[in-house]
Amino acid sequence: MDQQAHPTRTTLPGIGTRYDLTTEGGKHVSVVVHTDGRRFLGFHDPEDDDNCRDSVPLHPGEAAALSQLLLPSPTDALPTAIEIDLVTEQIQITARSPYAGRTLGDTQARSRTGASIVAVLRRTGATPSPTPDFRFATGDTLVVVGTREGVDAVSNLITAG
Protein backbone atom coordinates (compact mmCIF):
# COMPACT_ATOMS: atom_id res chain seq x y z
CA MET A 1 0.00 0.00 0.00
CA ASP A 2 2.71 2.39 1.05
CA GLN A 3 5.02 2.01 -1.85
CA GLN A 4 4.77 4.47 -4.65
CA ALA A 5 3.16 3.34 -7.88
CA HIS A 6 5.08 3.83 -11.09
CA PRO A 7 3.12 5.31 -13.95
CA THR A 8 4.28 4.38 -17.44
CA ARG A 9 5.58 7.23 -19.56
CA THR A 10 4.88 7.87 -23.25
CA THR A 11 6.27 10.74 -25.29
CA LEU A 12 3.75 12.59 -27.44
CA PRO A 13 5.95 14.40 -29.97
CA GLY A 14 5.00 18.04 -30.32
CA ILE A 15 2.45 17.84 -27.51
CA GLY A 16 4.23 16.67 -24.39
CA THR A 17 4.35 13.56 -22.26
CA ARG A 18 1.66 11.13 -21.14
CA TYR A 19 1.73 9.19 -17.89
CA ASP A 20 -0.58 6.19 -17.41
CA LEU A 21 -1.52 4.65 -14.11
CA THR A 22 -3.68 1.62 -13.47
CA THR A 23 -4.93 1.61 -9.89
CA GLU A 24 -5.27 -1.43 -7.65
CA GLY A 25 -8.98 -1.24 -8.27
CA GLY A 26 -8.30 -1.74 -11.97
CA LYS A 27 -9.18 1.82 -13.06
CA HIS A 28 -6.95 3.39 -15.67
CA VAL A 29 -6.17 7.11 -15.47
CA SER A 30 -3.73 9.11 -17.53
CA VAL A 31 -2.19 12.54 -17.19
CA VAL A 32 -0.95 14.41 -20.24
CA VAL A 33 1.63 17.08 -19.50
CA HIS A 34 1.35 19.54 -22.37
CA THR A 35 4.40 21.57 -23.37
CA ASP A 36 2.39 24.77 -22.88
CA GLY A 37 2.02 23.95 -19.17
CA ARG A 38 -1.55 22.63 -19.26
CA ARG A 39 -2.37 19.21 -17.86
CA PHE A 40 -5.07 16.86 -19.13
CA LEU A 41 -6.51 14.32 -16.76
CA GLY A 42 -7.94 11.38 -18.69
CA PHE A 43 -10.32 8.71 -17.42
CA HIS A 44 -10.26 5.60 -19.53
CA ASP A 45 -13.21 3.66 -20.78
CA PRO A 46 -13.32 0.17 -19.26
CA GLU A 47 -15.04 -1.09 -22.44
CA ASP A 48 -12.34 0.25 -24.75
CA ASP A 49 -9.20 0.91 -22.78
CA ASP A 50 -7.50 2.71 -25.68
CA ASN A 51 -10.05 5.47 -25.42
CA CYS A 52 -10.51 8.27 -22.91
CA ARG A 53 -14.10 8.41 -21.78
CA ASP A 54 -13.60 11.78 -20.24
CA SER A 55 -10.74 14.22 -20.12
CA VAL A 56 -10.33 17.28 -17.96
CA PRO A 57 -8.04 20.08 -19.14
CA LEU A 58 -6.33 21.78 -16.18
CA HIS A 59 -4.53 25.11 -16.13
CA PRO A 60 -1.23 25.12 -14.20
CA GLY A 61 -2.91 26.73 -11.18
CA GLU A 62 -5.73 24.19 -11.16
CA ALA A 63 -3.27 21.33 -11.57
CA ALA A 64 -1.22 22.63 -8.65
CA ALA A 65 -4.28 22.89 -6.42
CA LEU A 66 -5.42 19.40 -7.36
CA SER A 67 -1.97 17.92 -6.79
CA GLN A 68 -1.87 19.40 -3.30
CA LEU A 69 -5.15 17.66 -2.53
CA LEU A 70 -3.85 14.39 -3.91
CA LEU A 71 -0.45 14.53 -2.28
CA PRO A 72 -0.33 12.45 0.87
CA SER A 73 1.18 15.01 3.23
CA PRO A 74 4.25 13.79 5.11
CA THR A 75 2.81 15.28 8.31
CA ASP A 76 -0.12 12.86 8.18
CA ALA A 77 2.17 10.09 9.31
CA LEU A 78 3.15 11.96 12.46
CA PRO A 79 1.26 11.11 15.65
CA THR A 80 -1.50 13.66 16.09
CA ALA A 81 -0.76 14.04 19.82
CA ILE A 82 2.08 16.34 18.89
CA GLU A 83 0.28 19.36 17.48
CA ILE A 84 2.58 20.20 14.67
CA ASP A 85 1.63 22.10 11.56
CA LEU A 86 4.47 22.10 9.15
CA VAL A 87 4.11 23.82 5.81
CA THR A 88 6.45 23.84 2.87
CA GLU A 89 6.65 26.80 0.56
CA GLN A 90 8.74 27.88 -2.38
CA ILE A 91 10.01 31.44 -2.23
CA GLN A 92 11.59 33.10 -5.23
CA ILE A 93 14.60 35.41 -4.94
CA THR A 94 13.69 38.33 -7.18
CA ALA A 95 16.04 41.01 -8.44
CA ARG A 96 14.63 43.27 -5.75
CA SER A 97 15.44 40.93 -2.90
CA PRO A 98 18.15 42.30 -0.58
CA TYR A 99 19.64 38.80 -0.37
CA ALA A 100 20.25 38.28 -4.09
CA GLY A 101 24.01 37.74 -4.30
CA ARG A 102 24.43 37.27 -0.54
CA THR A 103 24.86 34.06 1.39
CA LEU A 104 22.43 31.88 3.29
CA GLY A 105 24.28 32.72 6.53
CA ASP A 106 23.57 36.43 5.98
CA THR A 107 19.83 35.87 6.22
CA GLN A 108 20.06 34.25 9.68
CA ALA A 109 16.68 32.87 8.66
CA ARG A 110 16.54 29.99 11.09
CA SER A 111 17.43 31.98 14.22
CA ARG A 112 15.15 34.85 13.22
CA THR A 113 12.09 32.87 12.13
CA GLY A 114 12.45 29.26 13.25
CA ALA A 115 11.84 28.04 9.70
CA SER A 116 14.53 26.28 7.68
CA ILE A 117 15.69 26.73 4.12
CA VAL A 118 16.04 23.08 3.15
CA ALA A 119 16.87 23.36 -0.54
CA VAL A 120 17.58 25.87 -3.28
CA LEU A 121 16.33 25.28 -6.81
CA ARG A 122 18.10 26.75 -9.82
CA ARG A 123 17.65 26.26 -13.52
CA THR A 124 20.91 24.35 -13.51
CA GLY A 125 19.83 22.04 -10.71
CA ALA A 126 18.82 21.79 -7.09
CA THR A 127 21.02 22.16 -4.00
CA PRO A 128 19.65 20.14 -1.10
CA SER A 129 20.57 21.29 2.44
CA PRO A 130 22.56 24.41 1.43
CA THR A 131 25.39 25.35 3.82
CA PRO A 132 25.54 28.83 5.45
CA ASP A 133 28.15 29.95 2.88
CA PHE A 134 25.80 29.17 -0.04
CA ARG A 135 25.41 32.29 -2.19
CA PHE A 136 21.94 33.12 -3.57
CA ALA A 137 21.43 34.37 -7.09
CA THR A 138 18.48 36.16 -8.63
CA GLY A 139 15.94 33.62 -9.85
CA ASP A 140 16.73 31.02 -7.18
CA THR A 141 13.75 29.35 -5.55
CA LEU A 142 14.09 28.56 -1.86
CA VAL A 143 12.27 25.58 -0.40
CA VAL A 144 11.31 26.59 3.14
CA VAL A 145 9.87 24.31 5.81
CA GLY A 146 8.47 25.46 9.13
CA THR A 147 5.34 26.62 10.89
CA ARG A 148 2.94 28.82 8.95
CA GLU A 149 4.15 31.93 10.80
CA GLY A 150 7.81 30.98 10.41
CA VAL A 151 7.53 30.43 6.67
CA ASP A 152 5.65 33.70 6.20
CA ALA A 153 8.38 35.45 8.17
CA VAL A 154 11.07 33.99 5.89
CA SER A 155 9.05 35.10 2.89
CA ASN A 156 8.93 38.67 4.20
CA LEU A 157 12.61 38.55 5.07
CA ILE A 158 13.64 37.40 1.61
CA THR A 159 11.41 39.77 -0.34
CA ALA A 160 11.80 42.87 1.81
CA GLY A 161 14.82 42.34 4.08
Place this chain on the structure above:
Amino acid sequence: MHETTSLLIELGAVLLALGILGRIAGRVGFSPIPLYLLAGLAFGHGGLLPLDASEEFVATGAEIGVILLLLLLGLEYTAADLVGTLKTQYLSGIVDFLLNALPGAAIALLLGMGPVAAVALAGVTWISSSGVIAKVVGDLGRLGNRETPVVLGILVLEDLSMAVYLPILTALLAGVGFAGGSITLLISLGTVSIVLFVALRYGRLISRAVSSDNPEMLLLVVLGLTLLVAGIAARLQVSAAVGAFLVGIALSGEVAKGARNLLSPLRDLFAAVFFVFFGLSTDPADIPPVLGIALALAVFTALTKIATGWYAARKAGVKPAGRWRAGGTLVARGEFSIVIAGLAVGVEPRLGPLATAYVLILVILGPITARYTEPAVRKLKSLRTPPADPPAAERLESPASTTT
Protein backbone atom coordinates in the same frame (compact mmCIF):
# COMPACT_ATOMS: atom_id res chain seq x y z
CA MET B 1 3.32 58.43 -50.20
CA HIS B 2 0.05 57.70 -51.98
CA GLU B 3 1.32 54.16 -52.49
CA THR B 4 1.87 53.75 -48.75
CA THR B 5 -1.55 55.00 -47.75
CA SER B 6 -3.41 52.69 -50.11
CA LEU B 7 -1.20 49.85 -48.85
CA LEU B 8 -2.24 50.62 -45.30
CA ILE B 9 -5.90 50.79 -46.22
CA GLU B 10 -5.87 47.55 -48.21
CA LEU B 11 -3.80 45.64 -45.69
CA GLY B 12 -5.87 46.91 -42.80
CA ALA B 13 -9.09 45.90 -44.53
CA VAL B 14 -7.76 42.42 -45.31
CA LEU B 15 -6.45 41.79 -41.79
CA LEU B 16 -9.64 43.11 -40.21
CA ALA B 17 -11.71 40.85 -42.45
CA LEU B 18 -9.47 37.92 -41.45
CA GLY B 19 -9.89 38.72 -37.79
CA ILE B 20 -13.65 38.79 -38.08
CA LEU B 21 -13.65 35.57 -40.12
CA GLY B 22 -11.34 33.95 -37.57
CA ARG B 23 -13.72 34.85 -34.77
CA ILE B 24 -16.61 33.31 -36.65
CA ALA B 25 -14.48 30.19 -37.25
CA GLY B 26 -13.63 30.04 -33.56
CA ARG B 27 -17.28 30.25 -32.63
CA VAL B 28 -18.17 27.34 -34.91
CA GLY B 29 -15.08 25.46 -33.75
CA PHE B 30 -13.49 25.30 -37.17
CA SER B 31 -9.96 25.77 -38.33
CA PRO B 32 -9.66 29.26 -39.82
CA ILE B 33 -7.51 28.02 -42.73
CA PRO B 34 -10.40 27.44 -45.18
CA LEU B 35 -11.80 30.87 -44.37
CA TYR B 36 -8.46 32.55 -45.05
CA LEU B 37 -8.26 30.75 -48.37
CA LEU B 38 -11.78 31.80 -49.26
CA ALA B 39 -10.98 35.38 -48.25
CA GLY B 40 -7.97 35.31 -50.56
CA LEU B 41 -10.13 33.98 -53.39
CA ALA B 42 -12.69 36.70 -52.78
CA PHE B 43 -10.13 39.52 -52.86
CA GLY B 44 -7.80 38.42 -55.62
CA HIS B 45 -7.69 38.41 -59.41
CA GLY B 46 -11.13 37.79 -60.78
CA GLY B 47 -12.51 38.18 -57.27
CA LEU B 48 -14.71 40.90 -55.86
CA LEU B 49 -11.98 43.32 -54.83
CA PRO B 50 -8.66 43.22 -56.67
CA LEU B 51 -5.79 44.37 -54.47
CA ASP B 52 -2.80 45.88 -56.20
CA ALA B 53 -0.95 48.21 -53.88
CA SER B 54 -0.29 45.63 -51.21
CA GLU B 55 0.46 42.73 -53.54
CA GLU B 56 4.22 42.96 -53.11
CA PHE B 57 4.02 43.31 -49.35
CA VAL B 58 1.61 40.39 -49.10
CA ALA B 59 3.93 38.25 -51.22
CA THR B 60 6.85 38.95 -48.88
CA GLY B 61 4.60 38.39 -45.88
CA ALA B 62 3.58 35.05 -47.32
CA GLU B 63 7.27 34.01 -47.63
CA ILE B 64 7.80 34.91 -43.99
CA GLY B 65 4.59 33.06 -43.08
CA VAL B 66 5.88 29.81 -44.54
CA ILE B 67 9.21 30.24 -42.77
CA LEU B 68 7.53 30.88 -39.42
CA LEU B 69 5.14 27.94 -39.89
CA LEU B 70 8.08 25.60 -40.33
CA LEU B 71 10.17 27.20 -37.58
CA LEU B 72 7.40 26.77 -35.01
CA LEU B 73 6.88 23.21 -36.17
CA GLY B 74 10.57 22.51 -35.64
CA LEU B 75 10.38 24.09 -32.18
CA GLU B 76 7.55 21.70 -31.28
CA TYR B 77 9.80 18.70 -31.81
CA THR B 78 13.01 17.78 -30.13
CA ALA B 79 15.66 15.92 -32.08
CA ALA B 80 15.16 12.99 -29.70
CA ASP B 81 11.44 12.89 -30.62
CA LEU B 82 12.28 12.74 -34.29
CA VAL B 83 14.94 10.08 -34.05
CA GLY B 84 12.87 7.98 -31.64
CA THR B 85 9.84 8.10 -33.90
CA LEU B 86 11.95 7.32 -36.94
CA LYS B 87 13.23 4.18 -35.24
CA THR B 88 9.87 2.86 -34.10
CA GLN B 89 7.52 3.91 -36.89
CA TYR B 90 9.50 4.05 -40.11
CA LEU B 91 7.41 1.27 -41.65
CA SER B 92 4.18 3.16 -41.03
CA GLY B 93 5.85 6.19 -42.58
CA ILE B 94 6.63 4.25 -45.73
CA VAL B 95 3.07 2.90 -45.93
CA ASP B 96 1.81 6.45 -45.44
CA PHE B 97 3.93 7.64 -48.36
CA LEU B 98 2.89 4.81 -50.68
CA LEU B 99 -0.83 5.06 -49.94
CA ASN B 100 -1.15 8.84 -49.98
CA ALA B 101 1.56 10.32 -52.20
CA LEU B 102 1.11 7.97 -55.14
CA PRO B 103 -2.59 8.79 -55.81
CA GLY B 104 -1.68 12.46 -56.10
CA ALA B 105 1.13 11.72 -58.52
CA ALA B 106 -1.07 9.39 -60.54
CA ILE B 107 -3.83 12.00 -60.91
CA ALA B 108 -1.31 14.63 -62.00
CA LEU B 109 0.10 12.29 -64.65
CA LEU B 110 -3.40 11.33 -65.82
CA LEU B 111 -4.27 14.98 -66.27
CA GLY B 112 -1.10 15.43 -68.28
CA MET B 113 0.53 17.87 -65.92
CA GLY B 114 4.00 16.45 -66.34
CA PRO B 115 6.40 14.77 -63.90
CA VAL B 116 7.38 17.85 -61.85
CA ALA B 117 3.75 18.72 -61.13
CA ALA B 118 3.21 15.04 -60.26
CA VAL B 119 5.91 15.25 -57.58
CA ALA B 120 4.24 18.40 -56.25
CA LEU B 121 0.72 16.95 -56.18
CA ALA B 122 2.10 13.83 -54.50
CA GLY B 123 3.26 16.08 -51.68
CA VAL B 124 -0.10 17.85 -51.54
CA THR B 125 -2.00 14.60 -50.98
CA TRP B 126 0.69 13.03 -48.78
CA ILE B 127 1.20 15.47 -45.91
CA SER B 128 -1.49 15.64 -43.24
CA SER B 129 -1.99 18.89 -41.39
CA SER B 130 -0.14 18.77 -38.06
CA GLY B 131 -1.79 21.98 -36.93
CA VAL B 132 -5.38 20.93 -37.57
CA ILE B 133 -4.86 17.38 -36.27
CA ALA B 134 -3.09 18.36 -33.05
CA LYS B 135 -5.96 20.74 -32.32
CA VAL B 136 -8.65 18.17 -33.16
CA VAL B 137 -7.03 15.51 -30.95
CA GLY B 138 -6.97 17.96 -28.06
CA ASP B 139 -10.53 19.14 -28.66
CA LEU B 140 -11.89 15.60 -28.76
CA GLY B 141 -10.16 14.81 -25.46
CA ARG B 142 -8.09 12.07 -27.00
CA LEU B 143 -4.66 13.11 -25.75
CA GLY B 144 -4.71 10.19 -23.34
CA ASN B 145 -5.72 7.65 -25.96
CA ARG B 146 -3.45 4.81 -26.92
CA GLU B 147 -3.63 5.59 -30.63
CA THR B 148 -2.61 9.22 -30.16
CA PRO B 149 1.17 8.61 -30.05
CA VAL B 150 0.77 6.66 -33.31
CA VAL B 151 -1.07 9.55 -34.98
CA LEU B 152 1.49 12.05 -33.76
CA GLY B 153 4.28 9.74 -34.86
CA ILE B 154 2.93 9.73 -38.41
CA LEU B 155 2.78 13.52 -38.36
CA VAL B 156 6.36 13.73 -37.10
CA LEU B 157 7.58 11.43 -39.87
CA GLU B 158 5.73 13.45 -42.49
CA ASP B 159 7.16 16.71 -41.20
CA LEU B 160 10.62 15.20 -41.17
CA SER B 161 10.08 13.91 -44.70
CA MET B 162 9.25 17.46 -45.72
CA ALA B 163 12.82 18.41 -44.86
CA VAL B 164 13.97 16.03 -47.57
CA TYR B 165 11.06 16.42 -49.96
CA LEU B 166 10.98 20.21 -50.21
CA PRO B 167 14.59 20.60 -51.38
CA ILE B 168 13.98 17.97 -54.06
CA LEU B 169 10.83 19.72 -55.20
CA THR B 170 12.61 23.08 -55.24
CA ALA B 171 15.42 21.60 -57.31
CA LEU B 172 13.00 20.01 -59.78
CA LEU B 173 11.07 23.26 -60.07
CA ALA B 174 14.31 25.10 -60.76
CA GLY B 175 14.62 22.84 -63.76
CA VAL B 176 17.50 20.58 -62.82
CA GLY B 177 17.21 17.18 -64.39
CA PHE B 178 16.88 13.84 -62.70
CA ALA B 179 20.59 13.61 -61.97
CA GLY B 180 20.57 17.05 -60.38
CA GLY B 181 17.55 16.00 -58.34
CA SER B 182 19.40 12.95 -57.03
CA ILE B 183 22.36 15.09 -55.97
CA THR B 184 19.96 17.46 -54.19
CA LEU B 185 18.39 14.44 -52.50
CA LEU B 186 21.76 13.31 -51.18
CA ILE B 187 22.68 16.82 -50.05
CA SER B 188 19.40 17.36 -48.26
CA LEU B 189 19.50 13.92 -46.62
CA GLY B 190 23.04 14.71 -45.47
CA THR B 191 22.06 18.13 -44.15
CA VAL B 192 19.08 16.76 -42.23
CA SER B 193 21.19 13.98 -40.71
CA ILE B 194 23.93 16.42 -39.70
CA VAL B 195 21.45 18.82 -38.11
CA LEU B 196 19.73 15.99 -36.22
CA PHE B 197 23.08 14.69 -35.03
CA VAL B 198 24.29 18.13 -33.94
CA ALA B 199 20.95 18.87 -32.25
CA LEU B 200 21.09 15.57 -30.35
CA ARG B 201 24.71 16.04 -29.32
CA TYR B 202 25.10 19.78 -28.86
CA GLY B 203 21.48 21.00 -28.73
CA ARG B 204 22.02 22.31 -25.22
CA LEU B 205 25.04 24.34 -26.28
CA ILE B 206 23.24 25.87 -29.27
CA SER B 207 20.25 26.70 -27.12
CA ARG B 208 22.48 28.23 -24.47
CA ALA B 209 24.20 30.43 -27.06
CA VAL B 210 20.83 31.71 -28.31
CA SER B 211 19.21 31.90 -24.88
CA SER B 212 18.39 35.24 -23.35
CA ASP B 213 16.24 36.19 -20.41
CA ASN B 214 15.16 39.33 -22.19
CA PRO B 215 12.21 38.44 -24.44
CA GLU B 216 12.95 41.24 -26.87
CA MET B 217 16.50 40.05 -27.51
CA LEU B 218 15.37 36.44 -27.74
CA LEU B 219 12.78 37.40 -30.35
CA LEU B 220 15.30 39.32 -32.43
CA VAL B 221 17.99 36.65 -32.18
CA VAL B 222 15.72 33.71 -33.03
CA LEU B 223 13.87 35.52 -35.81
CA GLY B 224 17.08 36.93 -37.26
CA LEU B 225 18.84 33.58 -37.15
CA THR B 226 15.87 31.84 -38.76
CA LEU B 227 15.45 34.32 -41.60
CA LEU B 228 19.20 34.30 -42.23
CA VAL B 229 19.41 30.50 -42.35
CA ALA B 230 16.25 30.35 -44.48
CA GLY B 231 17.71 32.88 -46.90
CA ILE B 232 21.01 31.04 -47.17
CA ALA B 233 19.14 27.75 -47.65
CA ALA B 234 17.13 29.31 -50.46
CA ARG B 235 20.34 30.64 -52.03
CA LEU B 236 21.81 27.12 -51.92
CA GLN B 237 18.70 25.77 -53.74
CA VAL B 238 17.58 24.00 -50.57
CA SER B 239 14.21 25.47 -49.72
CA ALA B 240 13.95 28.36 -47.27
CA ALA B 241 11.22 26.58 -45.32
CA VAL B 242 13.50 23.62 -44.61
CA GLY B 243 16.23 25.90 -43.29
CA ALA B 244 13.71 27.34 -40.85
CA PHE B 245 12.50 23.87 -39.85
CA LEU B 246 16.05 22.76 -39.07
CA VAL B 247 16.68 25.88 -36.96
CA GLY B 248 13.56 24.96 -35.01
CA ILE B 249 14.81 21.45 -34.41
CA ALA B 250 18.26 22.63 -33.32
CA LEU B 251 16.75 24.85 -30.61
CA SER B 252 15.44 23.02 -27.57
CA GLY B 253 14.49 23.35 -23.95
CA GLU B 254 13.95 26.78 -22.43
CA VAL B 255 14.82 28.66 -25.60
CA ALA B 256 12.35 26.65 -27.65
CA LYS B 257 9.66 27.31 -25.07
CA GLY B 258 10.36 31.04 -24.93
CA ALA B 259 10.64 31.37 -28.69
CA ARG B 260 7.40 29.44 -29.16
CA ASN B 261 5.51 31.81 -26.90
CA LEU B 262 7.02 34.88 -28.55
CA LEU B 263 6.71 33.79 -32.15
CA SER B 264 3.29 32.11 -32.10
CA PRO B 265 1.38 35.37 -32.60
CA LEU B 266 3.76 36.39 -35.39
CA ARG B 267 3.31 33.01 -37.01
CA ASP B 268 -0.47 33.33 -36.82
CA LEU B 269 -0.34 36.74 -38.48
CA PHE B 270 2.00 35.83 -41.32
CA ALA B 271 0.52 32.38 -41.87
CA ALA B 272 -2.87 34.05 -42.33
CA VAL B 273 -1.23 36.41 -44.84
CA PHE B 274 0.24 33.38 -46.60
CA PHE B 275 -3.11 31.62 -46.98
CA VAL B 276 -4.69 34.82 -48.23
CA PHE B 277 -1.84 35.28 -50.69
CA PHE B 278 -2.38 31.79 -52.01
CA GLY B 279 -6.06 32.53 -52.44
CA LEU B 280 -5.20 35.84 -54.10
CA SER B 281 -3.05 34.18 -56.71
CA THR B 282 -5.84 31.74 -57.58
CA ASP B 283 -8.63 32.89 -59.83
CA PRO B 284 -11.98 31.66 -58.45
CA ALA B 285 -13.15 31.02 -62.00
CA ASP B 286 -10.51 28.28 -62.35
CA ILE B 287 -11.95 26.23 -59.50
CA PRO B 288 -15.22 24.82 -60.92
CA PRO B 289 -13.50 22.90 -63.76
CA VAL B 290 -11.24 21.05 -61.30
CA LEU B 291 -13.81 20.67 -58.54
CA GLY B 292 -14.88 17.16 -59.58
CA ILE B 293 -11.29 15.93 -59.69
CA ALA B 294 -10.52 17.58 -56.37
CA LEU B 295 -13.55 15.93 -54.78
CA ALA B 296 -12.69 12.48 -56.13
CA LEU B 297 -9.08 12.88 -55.04
CA ALA B 298 -10.18 14.11 -51.62
CA VAL B 299 -12.50 11.15 -51.02
CA PHE B 300 -9.94 8.66 -52.27
CA THR B 301 -7.05 10.05 -50.24
CA ALA B 302 -9.31 10.36 -47.17
CA LEU B 303 -9.82 6.59 -47.44
CA THR B 304 -6.12 5.93 -47.96
CA LYS B 305 -5.28 8.03 -44.88
CA ILE B 306 -7.82 6.04 -42.85
CA ALA B 307 -6.13 2.85 -44.06
CA THR B 308 -2.73 4.33 -43.13
CA GLY B 309 -3.84 5.15 -39.60
CA TRP B 310 -5.48 1.75 -39.27
CA TYR B 311 -2.27 0.01 -40.27
CA ALA B 312 0.01 2.13 -38.10
CA ALA B 313 -2.21 1.69 -35.04
CA ARG B 314 -2.45 -2.05 -35.60
CA LYS B 315 1.33 -2.23 -35.74
CA ALA B 316 1.47 -0.43 -32.40
CA GLY B 317 -0.88 -2.98 -30.83
CA VAL B 318 -3.97 -0.79 -30.61
CA LYS B 319 -7.38 -2.49 -30.58
CA PRO B 320 -9.71 -2.21 -33.63
CA ALA B 321 -11.74 0.77 -32.37
CA GLY B 322 -8.60 2.77 -31.78
CA ARG B 323 -7.29 1.85 -35.24
CA TRP B 324 -10.32 3.43 -36.91
CA ARG B 325 -9.99 6.49 -34.69
CA ALA B 326 -6.35 6.86 -35.69
CA GLY B 327 -7.31 6.58 -39.36
CA GLY B 328 -10.11 9.13 -39.19
CA THR B 329 -7.91 11.57 -37.32
CA LEU B 330 -5.23 11.63 -40.01
CA VAL B 331 -7.51 12.71 -42.87
CA ALA B 332 -7.12 16.50 -42.58
CA ARG B 333 -4.71 18.15 -45.00
CA GLY B 334 -3.90 21.80 -44.63
CA GLU B 335 -1.04 24.22 -44.42
CA PHE B 336 1.63 22.04 -46.02
CA SER B 337 -0.43 21.03 -48.99
CA ILE B 338 -0.86 24.73 -49.65
CA VAL B 339 2.84 25.44 -49.07
CA ILE B 340 3.77 22.76 -51.61
CA ALA B 341 1.18 23.91 -54.12
CA GLY B 342 2.33 27.48 -53.63
CA LEU B 343 5.86 26.52 -54.62
CA ALA B 344 4.78 24.62 -57.69
CA VAL B 345 2.08 26.92 -58.97
CA GLY B 346 4.42 28.40 -61.57
CA VAL B 347 4.95 25.05 -63.29
CA GLU B 348 1.34 24.06 -63.70
CA PRO B 349 -1.42 26.68 -63.47
CA ARG B 350 -4.10 24.09 -62.70
CA LEU B 351 -2.26 23.02 -59.56
CA GLY B 352 -3.30 26.10 -57.58
CA PRO B 353 -7.07 25.76 -58.02
CA LEU B 354 -6.88 21.98 -57.61
CA ALA B 355 -4.91 22.22 -54.36
CA THR B 356 -7.16 24.99 -53.06
CA ALA B 357 -10.32 22.97 -53.66
CA TYR B 358 -8.69 19.80 -52.32
CA VAL B 359 -7.52 21.42 -49.10
CA LEU B 360 -10.82 23.24 -48.61
CA ILE B 361 -12.64 19.90 -48.80
CA LEU B 362 -10.29 17.98 -46.54
CA VAL B 363 -9.67 20.65 -43.93
CA ILE B 364 -13.43 20.67 -43.38
CA LEU B 365 -13.88 16.90 -43.75
CA GLY B 366 -10.88 16.02 -41.57
CA PRO B 367 -12.31 16.98 -38.17
CA ILE B 368 -15.57 15.22 -39.13
CA THR B 369 -13.86 11.93 -40.02
CA ALA B 370 -11.74 12.22 -36.88
CA ARG B 371 -14.91 12.35 -34.84
CA TYR B 372 -17.20 9.91 -36.66
CA THR B 373 -15.12 7.24 -38.42
CA GLU B 374 -15.05 4.88 -35.47
CA PRO B 375 -18.77 5.20 -34.56
CA ALA B 376 -19.67 4.72 -38.23
CA VAL B 377 -17.57 1.58 -38.46
CA ARG B 378 -19.09 0.30 -35.23
CA LYS B 379 -22.58 0.82 -36.68
CA LEU B 380 -21.64 -0.94 -39.89
CA LYS B 381 -20.22 -3.87 -37.96
CA SER B 382 -23.33 -4.23 -35.88
CA LEU B 383 -25.37 -4.31 -39.11
CA ARG B 384 -23.43 -7.14 -40.65
CA THR B 385 -21.69 -10.12 -39.18
CA PRO B 386 -18.30 -8.96 -37.96
CA PRO B 387 -15.68 -10.05 -40.47
CA ALA B 388 -12.68 -11.92 -39.15
CA ASP B 389 -10.28 -9.93 -41.28
CA PRO B 390 -9.94 -6.17 -41.47
CA PRO B 391 -12.45 -4.84 -43.94
CA ALA B 392 -11.17 -2.93 -46.93
CA ALA B 393 -11.26 0.84 -46.67
CA GLU B 394 -14.02 1.01 -49.30
CA ARG B 395 -16.48 -0.14 -46.68
CA LEU B 396 -16.19 3.30 -45.16
CA GLU B 397 -17.19 5.13 -48.28
CA SER B 398 -20.82 5.48 -47.40
CA PRO B 399 -20.66 6.89 -43.86
CA ALA B 400 -17.54 8.98 -44.28
CA SER B 401 -18.43 10.68 -47.51
CA THR B 402 -22.14 11.26 -47.08
CA THR B 403 -21.33 13.71 -44.31
CA THR B 404 -19.82 16.20 -46.75
